[in-house]
Amino acid sequence: QPRIIAMMNQKGGVGKTTSAVSLGAAWAISGQRTLLIDLDPQAHLTMHLGIDPEQVDLTIYDLVTRHDVSARDVVQKINDQLYVLPGHVNLAGLDAELAPKMVTGVAQKILKERCGSLIWGTPEAQGGPNEEPFDYVMIDCPPSLGLATINALILAQEVIVPMQPHFLALQGLSKLLETVRLIGQSFNPDLSVSGILICMHEPQTLLAQEVISDLASFLTQSQEDGTPWCNAQILKPVVRRNIKLAECPSFGKTIFDYEPNCHGADDYQQLAAAIMAQCPRE
C-alpha cells in the first residue's frame, strides 16, 4: 500500500516545493519507488527536477481536463525510483473551469480518479503492464485552499504541513486544519495530519523559538481529541535555512545531486528516514 502525502500550506513561500522534491529524492535514494505530483501552476517542482514545463507534451492539466489521456501517458521518469506528473501554468484556471462540476463533487475527486491506476499499479489482467505500485506519493500544492489543494486532500491519506517559524505562517494553521477536517468529513475519512515540518529554521532567533513553542503546546492540547491532527507532531529534524537549497533548483538538481554534504542535504535525508520509520495510520 503506497503512502500518499499532500504537502500543503496556503501560506506562500514556506518550503512546500523544496520539501516535496528533497524528501522524494531521499526516499528514492533509499530504494523507495516514489511518485511526485506537481499541482502548482508555477510548476516549480517540475522545474526543480530539471524539466522545462513549457516543453512538456502532456501534463497533469491534460490528465484532469481530458479523457483521452492516462496517467501513464503523462508520467515522466527521473531515475529508476523517482517519477513525476509534471505541473502546468493552466492549472491556475482550474477553479473557474471546473466550477460547474463542484456541486456534484466530481471536480473535487478528479485527481484521485485519474491517477488511481498509476499509483496503485494495474494488474496485468486489466491489460496494462504490471507496473509495480509506488511506495511513496508526494503531492506539491499551490499556496491556496482552492480546487487543486482539495483534490490533493482527497487523493492523499496524510498531510504534512511545511511552515516557516514566523508569526504570519502560524496564523493560517487553524484555517488549514479546518479545511482538512471538512474534507475528512465529506470526502476522505482516512485523512490525517502526520506532521508539521519546520523549514528555513534560524535557531538563533527568538521568533523561531516562540513560534515553535506555541506550535508544540497547540499540538499537545489537541492530542487524543479525535481530530485529524490529534496525532500530529513537529517532525524532527527541523530543516535549517541553507542557501544551497535555494541554489539547486537553478541547476535542475535535487540537493543530493547538487551538494550532498551540506546541512540541507543532511536535514532532508534524516527527515526522510524519520518519516519512513513512522508507522503510517493503519
Place this chain on the structure above:
Amino acid sequence: QPRIIAMMNQKGGVGKTTSAVSLGAAWAISGQRTLLIDLDPQAHLTMHLGIDPEQVDLTIYDLVTRHDVSARDVVQKINDQLYVLPGHVNLAGLDAELAPKMVTGVAQKILKERCGSLIWGTPEAQGGPNEEPFDYVMIDCPPSLGLATINALILAQEVIVPMQPHFLALQGLSKLLETVRLIGQSFNPDLSVSGILICMHEPQTLLAQEVISDLASFLTQSQEDGTPWCNAQILKPVVRRNIKLAECPSFGKTIFDYEPNCHGADDYQQLAAAIMAQCPRE
C-alpha cells in the same frame, strides 16, 4: 490624482504583505493619505495592522459580493493618514463564485467599481461628505494570478513586483509580466510596471548577486520596447533580510511602531521616499 499600486507576485512568500504594510505606513508618516486594500484570503495585511479578520463586521468580501454595502461602510481607520479595506478568508472562493460573471468582464472589474468613490473621493454634490481623495492606494494580492489579482490589475495604474533574490522567484516573472500585458490590452491600457522590489536580500550570497544581475540585464533589454515594463527598474534601496520585519506582525504593529531604528525600518522608509520621488506615468 491618487497613485494606485498593485503589489503582486504569484510566487508565495516573497514579501508582498510586508512591503504593502511598510510602504503604506511610511507614506502615511510623511503625510500622504494612504489606503491599503487586502485582497488575500489569508488577510495577513489586516492582521499585520492589528485587526482580527474574524471580528471584522464588513470586509472587502462583502464589498465585492453584496450591493447593500459601500466602500465607506467597510473602510477602517488606522490613523489620520492610514486606512484599510480589510481582507477575509471567503475571498478564497471568489473565482468559483464569480465565474459566471467573467465571460462579460463584470467579475474582473468589480473591485474598481466598488471602490471608485472611496478612492477618488465623492464630491459633496453627490450627497457624500466631501472626503479628500487618497494620495496612495496600495493593493496586497494573494500568491496567485486568479480573479482577485486580476481585479487589482484593473484598479491599479502601477504594479510593483516584490521578489526574493532566489531562482524559483525569478521563474514566474515572465508569466507575471505576460498577465500584466494581457490586462493592459483588454481592460486597463494605462497599466505599467514601475519596479521590481528585492526583498529579504542577503547581500553576501552569490545566488542573490546572480539573480539580481540576471534581472537587471533583462530589464535593460526591454527598455524602450513599448511593453508595460519597459520603464521598470530595480527599486532602490533593496530591502535586506531583517528578523524584526518578521516579528512586528505578531504585535499588530508596523515596523515603524515596533522597531523604528532597525535596518528594516530604514530600508522601507528610504524606499517609500524613493517611490514618492518617482514621477508617476502621466
